[in-house]
Amino acid sequence: MERIIKFAVIDGKEVFNLPVSNRDTDSNQLTQFSFDQLEDAYKTSRWDDIRVARNRLVSETDWTQIPDAPLTAEKKAEFTAYRQALRDIPQNHDDPDSVTWPSKPTI
Numbered sequence: 065m066e067r068i069i070k071f072a073v074i075d076g077k078e079v080f081n082l083p084v085s086n087r088d089t090d091s092n093q094l095t096q097f098s099f100d101q102l103e104d105a106y107k108t109s110r111w112d113d114i115r116v117a118r119n120r121l122v123s124e125t126d127w128t129q130i131p132d133a134p135l136t137a138e139k140k141a142e143f144t145a146y147r148q149a150l151r152d153i154p155q156n157h158d159d160p161d162s163v164t165w166p167s168k169p170t171i
Contacts, residue, residue, distance in 0.1 A: 110160035118150050121168070135171070142169035 127133055128143035135143070149166035157163050 107160055111154060114153065114160055114163055118153055121165075122147050122150050125168070139169065139171065 125143050125147055128135060128140060129147075133140065146166055146169055153163055153165075
């Protein structure tokens, strides 16, 4: 069974849900994590946070895509582009700490 460290601060950055799979089987003691392992865990945690925030922003604008939404065709197109830009964030950014969020269209 994989254990999880729920929270850690690594190099001044908060990391949540860090998997603990590096165990010395003889002593059952945790071995040291390499910097790359910690960095990967940090990035995974950050990307998870970004996806949660992104999904919330997309769902907040679901109403703009229904056929009888009280929007002009131009505004509906703006919201469509905004929602696609939100969905593209993970593919368009290599570093979760440098994500640029698109601006939400005004109504």
